[in-house]
Amino acid sequence: MKRRDFLGYTGLGALGVATSTVLGGCSEEQPAVKFWQQGNFRPVSEEVTVTDLKVEGSIPPELNGLYVRNGTNSSSGISEHFFGGDGMIHGVRLEGGQASWYRNRYVDTPVYRKESSGFGGPNPEHSTSAVSLLYHGGELMSLGEFGYPYLIDPDDLSTRGVFNYEGKLTGNMTAHPRIDPATGELLFFGYNVVQPYITYMRADAAGNMLQVEPVDMTxxxxxxxxxxxxNYVVFMEMPVRFSWFMAISGSGLPFKWDEDAPSRFGVMPRTGTNADVKWFDVPRCFIFHIMNSFEQGDEVIVDAARYDHLWVKNSHDFFHPARLSRFSMNMKTGKASVQRVHDQAMEFPQVNRAYWTRDYRYGYSLAVDEKNDSPERIAQAEGGIRKYDLKTGEVDAYLPGPALNPGEAIFIPGSESGGAEDDGYLASFVYDKNSETSAFCLFDATDVSAGPIAKVALPVRVPVGFHGVWVPDSALG
Ligand SMILES: [Fe+2]
Incomplete structure (x- = not known):
């Protein structure tokens, strides 16, 4: 979010203060090198449709559907922060062993249309909608860090407008909702920099809102x-806090590390209220992403990408790697513990989503370059895809070296009738630094290190982005 948008909350805007003047002399926090304007972090300048796509290897013919991924792509070419660009969706449609099209389309928001200056302000329609995608209740939705979802047409990735659960979504919606695979229920929340800081929500499988519940944080x-x-939902309260100082004088996002803020998980029954939340203090850390969570006896287990610290100076500091860690909250004793699951740097954890909310064996993540210690380095970072066997501790990895850089790997079930947990494929856009183009790649989830089983070369670059989803034709109807 941009600083000027948050000033709407302060009333400074109402005082007639020209925010660009206020902010003009305070750019000492801007990094000398903006990694998000280099390498494959750079935005692309065109929306394209490509139908003449060749498949190298073979796409399993039973995979019929749409893989879509969201990410930031500044339409002006410049943004104040890595997270600050407009939402752009990249999609590949698979049919009968072929890739019938690739498209990239902006999410058509008031911010993209330049009718609003950014996201994170009081109007939830004014989102960049740049973080993730959700298919639920028969609708494909683009989600942002803040704001309402935007409905996306799966046939051509055009934007159909905002969605707010018939007015029952009154504020922000997270980019990371969860679907209960047994009931189809959607569990989600929104957070805000003014109270209520968290609003918990549930919707049924058809997308009807069932519960809207404010939850207290400090x-x-x-x-x-x-x-x-x-049986539970788990909220995180971590030390990356909204900062008035950063909102007015810093650069990038108005959030930074606050050494005095708690690190804790709040566990609440799924149909509970704020009064039912049990908070568990954990060693100081920050978490963007949770791999999965489940119950084991009296314990609630949360597996996550854990940072020791983040954004200590400002929100441009991404150079501390996260490690896969398991948090255990004992509902009887009130005690929590954490143990590292794997030592190597990782992010963007994923699972077979049929195992969301349940005990599971296999996790997947991006391998993150341990040498990401500077903006210069991060733009050239090496990456890969890892598979974790959480029962045996074994790790299988696709580490293609410096020339190829995969994005988030989404698990696609190989069978709709419920095969083994890892019976399926991983889908990812892989960037080739030499050709400056990307490919849509499929990996066999039982043999990740073997590399792609299918590669669809694209004539364009798919920039570094965030989160995707697989929508099978059987769900689209
Ligand atoms: Fe995310």
């Missing part, structure tokens, strides 16, 4: 994700 934290088990 202050306005950044809350990017949350966890769901069969």
């Amino acid at each position: 202050g306005p934290s950044m809350v990017h994700d949350f966890a769901v088990t069969e």
Whole structure:
């Protein structure tokens, strides 16, 4: 979000203060090198449709549907922060062993149309909608860090307008809702920098809102994700906090590390209220993303990408790697513990979503370059895809070296009738630094290190982005 938008909350705008003047002399926090304007972080300048796509290897013919991924892509070419660009959706449609099209389309928001200056302000329609995608209740939705979802047409990725659950979504919606695979229920929340800091919500499988519940926190934290088990939801309150100082004088996002803020998980029954939340203090950390969560006896288990710290100086500091860690909250004793699951740097954890909320064996993540210690380095970082066997501790990895850089790997079930947990494929856009183009790649989830089983070369670059979803034709109807 941009600083000027948050000034709407302060009343400074109402005082007639020209925010660009206020902010003009305070740019000492701007990084000398903006990594998000280099390498494959750079935005692309065109929306394209490509239908003449060749498949190298083979796409399993039973995979019929749409893979779509969201990410930031500044339409002006410049943004104040890595997260600050307009939403752009990249999609590949698979049919009968072929890739019938690739498209990239902006999410058509008032921000993209330049009718609003950014996201995170009081109007939830004014989102960049740049973070993730959700298919639920028969609708494909683009989600942002803040604001309402935007409906996306799966046939051509055009934007159909905002969606607010018939007016029952009154504020922000997270980019990381969870669907209960048994009931189809959607569990989600929104966070805000003014109270209520968290609003918890549930919708039924058809998309009808069932519950809207304010939840207390001690202050306005950044809350990017949350966890769901069969009986509970888990909120995170972590030390990356909204900062008035950063909103007025800093650059990038108005959030930074607050050494005095708590690190804690709040566990609440899925149909409960704020009064039912049990908070568990954990060693100081920050978490963007949760891999999965489930119950085991008296314990609520949350597996997550854990940062020791983040954004200590300002929100441009991404150079501390996250490690896969398991948090255990004992509902009887009130005690929590954390243990590291794997030592190597990772992010963008994923699972077979049929195992969301349930005990599981396999997780997937991006491998993150351990040498990401500077803006210069991050733009050239090496990456890969890892598969974790959480029962045996074994790790399988696709580490293609410096020339190829995969994005988030989404699990696509190989069978709709419920095969083994890892019976399926991983879908990812892989960037080739030499050709400056990307490919849509499918991996066999049982043999990730073997590399792609299918590669669809694209004539364009798919910039580094965020989160995607697989929508099978059987769901689209
Ligand atoms: Fe995310």
